[in-house]
Amino acid sequence: MSPRIGLDPQQVLQAAIELADTHGFESLTLALLAQKLTIRTPSLYNHVAGLPELRRLLALEGLERLAKDLRAAVPPEAATPAPTACALAFSRSYVHFARQHPGLYAAFQRAPEPGDEALAAAAQQVLDLTLLALAEFHLGEESAIHAVRGFRSLLHGFVSLEGQGGFGLPLRTDQSLTFLIETYLRGLSQLIS
Amino acid sequence: MSPRIGLDPQQVLQAAIELADTHGFESLTLALLAQKLTIRTPSLYNHVAGLPELRRLLALEGLERLAKDLRAAVPPEAATPAPTACALAFSRSYVHFARQHPGLYAAFQRAPEPGDEALAAAAQQVLDLTLLALAEFHLGEESAIHAVRGFRSLLHGFVSLEGQGGFGLPLRTDQSLTFLIETYLRGLSQLIS
DNA sequence: ATGATAAAACTAACGTCATTAGTTTTTGAT
DNA sequence: ATCAAAAACTAATGACGTTAGTTTTATCAT
Numbered sequence: 001m002s003p004r005i006g007l008d009p010q011q012v013l014q015a016a017i018e019l020a021d022t023h024g025f026e027s028l029t030l031a032l033l034a035q036k037l038t039i040r041t042p043s044l045y046n047h048v049a050g051l052p053e054l055r056r057l058l059a060l061e062g063l064e065r066l067a068k069d070l071r072a073a074v075p076p077e078a079a080t081p082a083p084t085a086c087a088l089a090f091s092r093s094y095v096h097f098a099r100q101h102p103g104l105y106a107a108f109q110r111a112p113e114p115g116d117e118a119l120a121a122a123a124q125q126v127l128d129l130t131l132l133a134l135a136e137f138h139l140g141e142e143s144a145i146h147a148v149r150g151f152r153s154l155l156h157g158f159v160s161l162e163g164q165g166g167f168g169l170p171l172r173t174d175q176s177l178t179f180l181i182e183t184y185l186r187g188l189s190q191l192i193s
Numbered sequence: 194m195s196p197r198i199g200l201d202p203q204q205v206l207q208a209a210i211e212l213a214d215t216h217g218f219e220s221l222t223l224a225l226l227a228q229k230l231t232i233r234t235p236s237l238y239n240h241v242a243g244l245p246e247l248r249r250l251l252a253l254e255g256l257e258r259l260a261k262d263l264r265a266a267v268p269p270e271a272a273t274p275a276p277t278a279c280a281l282a283f284s285r286s287y288v289h290f291a292r293q294h295p296g297l298y299a300a301f302q303r304a305p306e307p308g309d310e311a312l313a314a315a316a317q318q319v320l321d322l323t324l325l326a327l328a329e330f331h332l333g334e335e336s337a338i339h340a341v342r343g344f345r346s347l348l349h350g351f352v353s354l355e356g357q358g359g360f361g362l363p364l365r366t367d368q369s370l371t372f373l374i375e376t377y378l379r380g381l382s383q384l385i386s
Numbered sequence: 387a388t389g390a391t392a393a394a395a396c397t398a399a400c401g402t403c404a405t406t407a408g409t410t411t412t413t414g415a416t
Numbered sequence: 417a418t419c420a421a422a423a424a425c426t427a428a429t430g431a432c433g434t435t436a437g438t439t440t441t442a443t444c445a446t
Contacts, residue, residue: 003442004393026219031432039395042434046394051433111358143372149360150351150373154343157350165304167342179336180343187380196413197423224403232424235405239423244404 007037012047013061016054020103028103030054056119058107063122065104069093070129083136084185090133091155091181098159105159127152137188147188154184200230205240206254209247213296221296223247249312251300256315258297262286263322276329277378283326284348284374291352298352320345330381340381347377 015036020028030051034041048054073093074086098105112119130148139147158180160166162173208229213221223244227234241247266286267279291298305312323341332340351373353359355366 002393003391003444004395004440005442006394029432030434040397041432042397042436043395045434109353109357146365146369146372147376149354149366149369150347150376152359153350153354153373154347154377155350156354157346157348158343160302160353161342161346161349164302166345172339173342176339176342179339180346183340183343183380183384184347184377185380186383187376187378190379190383191376196415196421197411198413199423222403223405233426234403235407235426236424238405 007039007047009047012037012044013057016058017061017101017104020058020107021101022103025055025058025103025106028054028058055107055110056113056116058104059110059112060108060119060122062101062104062108063119063126065101066094066097066108067122067125067129069097070126070133074129074133076132083189084182086136087133087151087185088178088181090130091177094155095159095177098163102163105163109156109160134188137191139188139191143191150184154180200232200240202240205230205237206250209251210254210294210297213251213300214294215296218248218251218296218299221247221251248300248303249306249309251297252303252305253301253312253315255294255297255301256312256319258294259287259290259301260315260318260322262290263319263326267322267326269325276382277375279329280326280344280378281371281374283323284370287348288352288370291356295356298356302349302353327381330384332381332384336384343377347373 012033016028016033019032019036023032030044031041033054034044037044048057070090070093073089108119108123112123127148130152131144134144134147134151137147158177162170167173167176205226209221209226212225212229216225223237224234226247227237230237241250263283263286266282301312301316305316320341323345324337327337327340327344330340351370355363360366360369
């Protein structure tokens with residue numbers, strides 16, 4: 001029933017993650033992955049359905065791991081001193097993940113195939129956590145949607161620009177991040193909803 | 194001195210832009226471009242040094258066109274009623290460009306080769322205009338850097354998420370954009386520098 | 387122990403792409 | 417008319433993803 005258990009899915013995924021994080025997501029190729037696993041490229045098809053599927057698995061894993069990190073950063077019921085504390089912890093965790101796993105982060109920055117429920121659910125998880133991170137602002141339903149969209153935009157934009165070296169010298173980017181978040185949250189606080 | 198003037202550089206670039214904008218930047222291939230120009234792929238090398246160079250030309254053209262649009266949106270010396278008016282006009286122009294030219298926009302979202310002065314200059318142009326858009330807030334030198342980084346982050350993030358369908362239903366994304374910009378600018382106004 | 391089974395490796399082959407080398411065609415200036 | 421050079425072409429190579437078909441080998445039932 002189980003002859004020749006050579007590679008388990010975790011090994012394959014882990015190797016792919018390492019390659020994506022070091023060489024960049026777009027440089028992850030089946031040939032490279034096979035080489036790292038010391039097998040021939042076609043043998044990979046015993047473990048993964050192809051390059052698109054491998055990328056999808058990376059996206060899924062990335063979203064799961066990010067969600068896990070964010071959950072740890074945003075305790076479900078903790079009473080935080082200021083409404084901004086939760087959002088700030090969330091932001092730091094988000095950015096930290098993207099810096100630590102640039103390949104994994106890049107993996108889920110693409111439109112999922114329509115009908116991919118697992119991927120959609122994983123993305124929804126992150127979305128829910130983002131909503132939670134802004135809960136203490138007690139926004140209305142409509143405002144909350146806009147606020148979350150904005151919050152995601154600014155976090156992703158920061159991470160994206162920083163990752164491509166778009167800020168020139170990497171000097172004080174952490175201060176820039178704090179400035180950005182605090183400015184946005186200050187604006188949120190002033191909102192007369 | 195000038196035998197066989199078949200294709201001029203503008204035609205090649207224009208065709209590449211159309212392909213990138215319709216099929217996506219990453220789907221732009223030399224084979225596809227050659228097909229559109231009804232020549233064979235190797236003949237393209239008479240006009241462009243290769244795929245990386247073609248992409249670089251797209252990035253350059255994209256930055257130039259964006260800068261032109263932004264310049265039109267942000268009149269150099271106009272006295273605007275509120276400090277936010279200028280930044281808002283800038284934002285709308287920026288987002289409009291990205292929506293109209295997704296391929297061209299994607300072209301300059303990558304780290305330029307070190308030492309590419311022309312590309313760096315084009316990027317600097319856009320950066321200067323962004324700085325100008327926030328000038329009316331009269332920020333200090335340090336704050337201005339952070340403010341511009343934040344502004345770019347949020348604009349790019351919004352455009353990026355919207356482009357990949359990251360907002361779910363494309364409902365009221367314009368309202369979300371306005372909300373985002375106004376929230377950030379409100380936060381900027383409250384800054385005690 | 388042994389042999390059947392099925393997973394997982396392999397080789398061979400194909401199509402697509404970028405790229406290079408070398409050849410032919412065309413056109414404008416002489 | 418001719419000549420030079422630009423711009424097209426064909427042919428070929430190497431990387432990649434993918435499929436088909438074959439061989440190996442670990443495990444399970446006997």
